[in-house]
Amino acid sequence: MATIDLNLLSALDVLLAERSVTAAAKRLGLSPSATSRTLARLRSATGDPLLVQAGRSLVPTPYAERLAGRVHALAQEAQAVLTPVARQIDPQSLKRMFTIRANEGFVALFAPALVTGIIEAAPGVRLRFAPKPDKEATLLRDGTVDLEIGTAGASAPEVLSQLVFRDSFIGAVRLHHPMLAEPMTPRLYAACCHVVASRRGVWKGPVDYALGELGLQREVVAIVPSFLDALNIARRSDLIALVPRSCIGSNNVEAQGLQGFDLPMPTPELAISAMWHPRLDADPGHRWLRQKFVSICRGAT
Structure with missing residues (x-):
């Protein structure tokens, strides 16, 4: 993979769509000469001419025609993977199961308001409350639990937390x-x-x-x-x-x-916190859940 340039994938996708070095250069933001050099690199990498002259235009080779659909899908997927995660989501379109680990006292007191408030805002979300017999962070680390509620411990220093409310x-x-x-x-x-x-x-x-x-x-x-x-x-x-x-x-x-x-x-005092693993910190759905969760709990205390 060290020798593969993903920019070539995007360039090939545009060249096959435009079938013109000049038009492809405009879409890619490159000069025609730079785009010609990119086409040469693509020919060298694939071992196929890809686009050949036919009068004043370029036409794809049979190999390039077979490749076009796959190249476009791969280019789109690579762009999606390497695009920053959206920070805002539409809760109405969110479809996801979240597992929340908390003791039964917390569930008895807050679950009715949490279920009502979260499902009203995001009808496609499902909540699963799991028992909390200990403070071990294993279930947060392996992804079994999305959010844990309680007093923060020292067993998992990488776990992130947000104060929900103070108790006594x-x-x-x-x-x-x-x-x-x-x-x-x-x-x-x-x-x-x-x-x-x-x-x-x-x-x-x-x-x-x-x-x-x-x-x-x-x-x-x-x-x-x-x-x-x-x-x-x-x-x-x-x-x-x-x-x-x-x-x-x-x-x-x-x-x-x-x-x-x-x-x-x-x-x-008791500091009751919501805790989660860093892998979920930037996840937009999880971020929305945390914000909604804290807001509902604070409103109920």
Whole structure:
């Protein structure tokens, strides 16, 4: 391939279409003498005269006639491959399946608005929500997942991300929980029994470290895989669930039989991001999905 000049392909396509060195030179933006030299190079490369004189015009050889259709298709394809990707697309004409990896709490809260908003804008788009049992970036790297939602990790430094929204932890208890009758303090919070959500079964987190600085320790009596599981247990017991504010912040929590409350000690914010592999960064369809996705999520929080 080092000896192949793709400019020759485009030149041959124009020469076969025009059957005139002068006319081809105008289309190619070259002088007639330069175009004649290009024709000579093409004859040398193919081993065929390609175009021969017939009176005042040029006519293709049988080989050139057989080649014309293939040359035109190849020239068009090469031009398409080597043309910069269009930055704007028409969502109405976009037909594509996107796989989004997120935990079930995010899906429960945001999927209805995402499906409605994205499909209204792009009727040919299909969304597939995949579970997120871990933070491994393998599925982003191999193309199985198009977009991942969560807190950015350090396992895949090449993965790109965009902040979707900021979140924070709150407590959630059943309605009429005895704890609600008193002002919330770190000591009162620590004295209750707790249910936490952890995919990896981890007992301690930022809340425990904040309590530890005050010389306090809470009693975690149950660990469940998801925040929705934690809320379900809190609804039916006296346990306190620790969940992101987004899990219940925009819903009618009283209708769910729950009451949310601010934690009585500061804890770090959660940065919820959309993550994707660099191979998709310039893809116009994926770019549109990211922009629409972030816009809908921010509007729902």
